[in-house]
Amino acid sequence: MGHIVAALLWAVWVAVAVGDPVPDPPSHLLSEVLTCQPDPPSLSLSVTLDGRALFWFDFPGSRWNPGIPSLPRWPPELESPQDILPESQLCREILGILGHHLTGRLPEAKGVPxxxxxxxxxxxxxxxxxxxxxxxxxxxxxxxxxxxxxxxxxxxxxxxxxxxxxxxxxxxxxxxxxxxxxxxxxxxxxxxxxxxxxxxxxxxxAPDTALDEQLGTVLAGAALALGIVLALLGATLALMARRDRNGTGIIPVWAWF
Missing domain, CATH: 2.60.40.10 (Immunoglobulins)
Known part of the structure; x- marks a missing residue:
């Protein structure tokens, strides 16, 4: 356990050592977590980066699967299924010992999904x-x-x-x-x-996208009509103001309604 983490950290250290000084990069958390429990799935193993699954191990199929479809296959030289089996067996043995001694003595942690x-x-x-x-x-x-x-x-x-x-x-x-x-x-x-x-x-x-399109068309038409009315009103007010400057008087706007 931890071969993948060690390999990646070594690669990062070498890149920094041979390269030019660079600013400190944003902190990220790369983790490899093995869990075992009495209920199925009895074993699970995931490699995550900042909480997002990069790879997970399929114990029944004895193979690594990508957590993101676009990722390449797991490099077999980093951690093979044969390397995982002893650690998973140790996890089960520890679970058996702790379960025997702690059942009924410690409250069981639960989360509400x-x-x-x-x-x-x-x-x-x-x-x-x-x-x-x-x-x-x-x-x-x-x-x-x-x-x-x-x-x-x-x-x-x-x-x-x-x-x-x-x-x-x-x-x-x-x-x-x-x-x-x-x-x-x-x-x-x-x-x-x-x-x-x-x-x-x-x-x-599922929404009715056709109805949404029709509503959008109606709203666009209403907006266009309102724009035309406002443009005509503006032109009328400008003409009336011009008449007022020529001494012909102006009709109050509220008299139109």
């Missing part, structure tokens, strides 16, 4: 999009995320991310679903904690 549901792109009727369900303040990292459309459960096009540790000792988890929004369609992200028998729900209703 906070849900956010939003589209990845500005929604357009009939255009493919992705809905993102962001679950924050998760602790312990044990919960299920399900999707439904108009009350019917949906599994096609759904992807679930790992539990990602944060600097405040909680976790976040992201789930995504590929959709083609239809006006008025109701999408639901449901988070369930079977351990606490608790359920939280977030909704997103």
């Amino acid at each position: 906070i849900l956010s549901l939003f589209p990845a792109l500005p929604p357009l009727s009939g255009e493919p999009n992705t809905l993102v369900c962001l679950v924050e303040n998760v602790f312990p990292p044990v919960l299920d995320i399900t999707w439904s459309v108009a009350g019917a459960t949906v599994t096609h096009g759904v992807t679930h991310g790992p539990f990602v540790p944060t600097s405040d000792l909680t976790f976040i988890r992201i789930s995504r679903i590929s959709v083609v929004p239809q006006p008025g369609a109701v999408y639901t992200c449901t988070v369930t904690s079977h351990k606490d028998n608790a359920t939280m729900v977030a909704y997103w209703v």
Whole structure:
């Protein structure tokens, strides 16, 4: 554990040592966190930068996965699956010892999950999009995320991310679903904690973009009409003022209404 951190820090030290003096860069936090617990997922391992997942280890598949699709594959020489297994076994052994001695003696820490549901792109009727369900303040990292459309459960096009540790000792988890929004369609992200028998729900209703366009056209037309009226009124007032300078008098504006 920590090979990736050590390698990156060494690379940064060498770059600074051989280069010209540079101002202190902004501080960032690169961390590698291994967690183990009695409930599934029993093991999780993430490499994060400022709380954003760079890579996470899939223990059933015994491979590293990128947390950001555009990232290249994990360099196998930094930390191979064989390097991780002894550390994960040690984590389980420590958990067993601590669990045996501390169960019932220390209060169990819990977090109330906070849900956010939003589209990845500005929604357009009939255009493919992705809905993102962001679950924050998760602790312990044990919960299920399900999707439904108009009350019917949906599994096609759904992807679930790992539990990602944060600097405040909680976790976040992201789930995504590929959709083609239809006006008025109701999408639901449901988070369930079977351990606490608790359920939280977030909704997103697809807007009617065609109606928004029509409303925008009407408002633009009304603004244009108002501009023309104000322009005519201004021209009339200017003409009346000119007549007044010629001694012909001026009609009060309120007399027009």
